[in-house]
Amino acid sequence: MRYYVVDAFAEKVFEGNPAGVCVLDSWLPDGLMQNIAMENNLSETAFTVKEGEAYRLRWFTPGGEVDLCGHATLATAYVLSSFVETGADRLLFETLSGRLTVSRRGDLYELDFPAYTLTPVPVTGAMEEAAGFRPTEAWMARDLVCVLEDERQVREAAPDMARVTALDGLLLHLTARGKDYDCVTRSFAPKMNVQEDPVCGSGHCHVVPLWSRKLGKKELVARQASRRGGTLFCRDCGERILLAGRAVLYSAGEIYPGNQG
Known part of the structure; x- marks a missing residue:
């Protein structure tokens, strides 16, 4: 084939x-x-x-x-x-x-794409131990989204994959407000035998609705802050998300x- x-x-x-x-x-x-x-x-x-x-x-x-x-x-x-x-x-x-x-x-x-509906969940010690930084907020849909204090923490995070696997949610997304971008995110999927997803579209169906509400804007430029890196041009349309x-x-x-x- x-x-x-x-x-x-x-x-x-x-x-x-x-x-x-x-x-x-x-x-x-x-x-x-x-x-x-x-x-x-x-x-x-x-x-x-x-x-x-x-x-x-x-x-x-x-x-x-x-x-x-x-x-x-x-x-x-x-x-x-x-x-x-x-x-x-x-x-x-x-x-x-x-x-x-x-x-x-x-x-x-x-x-x-469809937008995920996020539900707030308590920040736990297990999340902090897994991410290496204590989240300021945590949200759950298909995946777990942990909001970190700043972009530096997202970029420097070295999650403990065994502890990530023990968390609820299929993937773990670490996200923060960006300096040059509206938000920066990294995505980890050890449950799917993927340590770090270089750019995660479905992850942005989680984080775009979150940052759209926080920033009060419908159109966002998002950066996946993995080693390879990637840029997504996003629009929050309510129940749908446009990712380009x-x-x-x-x-x-x-x-x-x-x-x-």
């Missing part, structure tokens, strides 16, 4: 978040898709099949399937518009999180899943 690696939310290769993209004629067994994701060892590998006017899209981490992934959706839209439906300016995806739309705005790909970014092709090749012996 044809296989691509795309750096999403990136201005050039080796930035943003690399995602694998497999464009299929028909679905593979779940176990085989999981093995491919483990072999690729990227934070996500996306698999997509055309179904009517839309594409069915699924995302696998090395540790299992997830219900929402922003960077791999952006990467899939880039691959489809570049190599399959050349020049397409709007793509529809059917996913575990419902229908998602990706639109091209010049060289930006804008993702229309650029993408760069790193590689294209073939996978031979039949060579299993």
Whole structure:
């Protein structure tokens, strides 16, 4: 099968978040898709099949399937518009999180995603021990969001992954107000066998509603402060979040899943 690696939310290769993209004629067994994701060892590998006017899209981490992934959706839209439906300016995806739309705005790909509803939770000693800094606030949806005092703490954090795994929530996001950006965030997913997600789209479906309310603005420029780094242009639309970014092709090749012996 044809296989691509795309750096999403990136201005050039080796930035943003690399995602694998497999464009299929028909679905593979779940176990085989999981093995491919483990072999690729990227934070996500996306698999997509055309179904009517839309594409069915699924995302696998090395540790299992997830219900929402922003960077791999952006990467899939880039691959489809570049190599399959050349020049397409709007793509529809059917996913575990419902229908998602990706639109091209010049060289930006804008993702229309559901916003998570955050519930405040008490800050605990376990959170402080896991993050290395005591959060000023904590919020829970699918993931745990810990607000830190300043951007420096987010950038310098070296979380204890064993303690992160023991926390509630699928991922841990550490976030703070930024100096050059509206907010800065880092995302950790040891439960999915991903230590740090270089740029997390679904994480920003958590933090954008939070910072939109705090800052009193609907449009935000967010920075993922991982080592690779990535910039997201975000808009809070209430129950939906628009996330836009650029993408760069790193590689294209073939996978031979039949060579299993």
